[in-house]
Amino acid sequence: MKKLLFISVLLSSLFLSACKEKDTPQPIDNISYHAIDKTIVAGQIDSLNTMGYSPLYFKIDTSNHAIHVYGYEKRDTVVYSCDGFSASFVSVDKHHFQMLNKNETIDKSGFWGGAVDTLSLDDFAGKGKKYIGKLSVYYPSGVDEFYYGWVGIELSADKRELKIIDAASNRTMGRSIKAGQKK
Secondary structure (H helix, E strand, C coil), X not given: CHHHHHHHHHHHHHHHHHCCCCCCCXXXXXXEEEEEEEEEECCCEEEECCCCCCCEEEEEEHHHCEEXXXXXXXXXXXXXXXXXXXXXXXXXXXXXXXXXXXXXXECCCCXXXXXXXXXXXXHCECXXXXXXXXXXXXXXXXXXXXXXXXXXXXXXXXXXXXXXXEEEEECCCCCCEECCCCC
């Protein structure tokens, strides 16, 4: 009886150790990249609608030393259309956008603000290409679906021209993207 029990335990342990747990496949990134090359001059409002979401509106406000970026159309204080739920990567104090450098990760660990719409001109004027992190949320099945992306911008040293260079988003729900990632 002891032999039979020993053999049963031995066979069971061999069987269990031979079984390998299946690896859960990781979702594949689906990066949607768009070259834009658009210039906005001080006082002008222009939009960007290549990320597949509602447009982003940009306006340079030299009197307040800021660039306003809206996920909805806003003229003066009137909102003309709303995009539902989108947010931008913001500073820890959540008072203004956090400018990102190339390869910084944009994901759920960031500070996100939906009401923040201001970039300080001094944060990146004449400093080359920088990035704005974007978050869009949809509810097609009644459950939040999060998508992360970025917009590449460059502001002239005199703070009069904003170049919107390119943009990308990760079309795989919940997956991060690095600032500047194109594929």
